[in-house]
Amino acid sequence: MYFDPKDGMKPPPFAHTVYNALVVPRPIGWISTISTAGVINLAPYSFFNALCGDPPCVMYCPNGYKTGTTEPKDSLTNVRETGEFVYNMCTFDLLEPMNASSAHVPASVDEMAAAGLEAGECMQVKPPRVKNSPIALECKVLQILDLPPTRNDVPNTTVIGQVVGIHVDDDVIVDGKIDAAKMQPLARLGYLDYAKITADTIFTVPRPD
Ligand SMILES: Cc1cc2nc3c(=O)[nH]c(=O)nc-3n(C[C@H](O)[C@H](O)[C@H](O)COP(=O)(O)O)c2cc1C
Numbered sequence: 001m002y003f004d005p006k007d008g009m010k011p012p013p014f015a016h017t018v019y020n021a022l023v024v025p026r027p028i029g030w031i032s033t034i035s036t037a038g039v040i041n042l043a044p045y046s047f048f049n050a051l052c053g054d055p056p057c058v059m060y061c062p063n064g065y066k067t068g069t070t071e072p073k074d075s076l077t078n079v080r081e082t083g084e085f086v087y088n089m090c091t092f093d094l095l096e097p098m099n100a101s102s103a104h105v106p107a108s109v110d111e112m113a114a115a116g117l118e119a120g121e122c123m124q125v126k127p128p129r130v131k132n133s134p135i136a137l138e139c140k141v142l143q144i145l146d147l148p149p150t151r152n153d154v155p156n157t158t159v160i161g162q163v164v165g166i167h168v169d170d171d172v173i174v175d176g177k178i179d180a181a182k183m184q185p186l187a188r189l190g191y192l193d194y195a196k197i198t199a200d201t202i203f204t205v206p207r208p209d
Pocket of ligand 1: 043061073075098101103188
C-alpha cells in the first residue's frame with residue numbers, strides 16, 4: 001500500500017496511528033531536566049537519537065502538550081529555561097520506572113523520586129542523572145527547533161544538545177568495550193511494544209573495507 005501522511009496517520013486498514021511502528025526499533029532517551037525552581041523532571045522520549053560522535057551530539061523531540069492542557073511538556077519548558085538536560089539509558093531492569101515517568105504530573109513533582117529512583121550527581125550540568133542507569137550523557141542545548149505542527153496546530157519540537165560529560169558504569173566495561181548484553185538496553189517498537197537487547201540477539205559483522 002501507499003498513503004500520503006497529509007490524509008492522516010490511520011489510513012485503512014490501520015486501527016491505530018501507524019507512524020510509530022514504521023521507524024523501529026528506536027532508542028529511548030530517558031531525559032532528566034531541572035526547573036528554575038529546582039524541581040527534577042524525568043520523561044522517556046523515543047523520538048531520540050545520537051546525531052554525531054565527535055563532538056557527541058544528541059536530540060529528543062517533545063511533541064504535543066501535557067495531557068488535557070495546552071502547556072508544553074516539562075522537558076521542553078526546563079531546557080528552554082536552563083539550556084541543560086541529561087540522557088539516561090533505559091535498560092530492561094528500569095522498564096517500570098521509565099514507564100511510570102511518562103505520566104503527566106504537575107511541574108512541581110520530582111519525577112525521579114516519584115518513580116522510586118535515586119538521583120546521581122552530574123559534573124557539568126545541574127539536572128541529576130538516574131543513578132542506576134549504566135550510561136548518562138550530560139548535555140548543553142545547542143538549538144531548539146520548531147518542526148511543522150500537527151494538522152490541529154499542536155506543536156512539535158526538537159531539542160539538540162552537545163554532550164559535555166559522559167558517565168559509564170564500570171560494570172558494563174568488559175575487555176575494554178561496552179558490553180551491551182550486560183546492559184540490556186530497551187528498544188521502542190510501535191504501539192505499546194518494546195524489545196530488549198540480550199546476548200542471543202547480538203551478532204558481529206565485519207565491514208567490507
Ligand atoms: C517509551 C515512551 C516514549 C515516548 N516518546 C515520546 C517522544 O518521543 N516525544 C514525546 O513528546 N512524548 C513521548 N512520550 C510521552 C512522554 O514521555 C510524556 O508525554 C511525558 O509525560 C512528558 O513528560 P514531561 O512533561 O515531564 O516532559 C513517550 C512515552 C513513552 C512511554
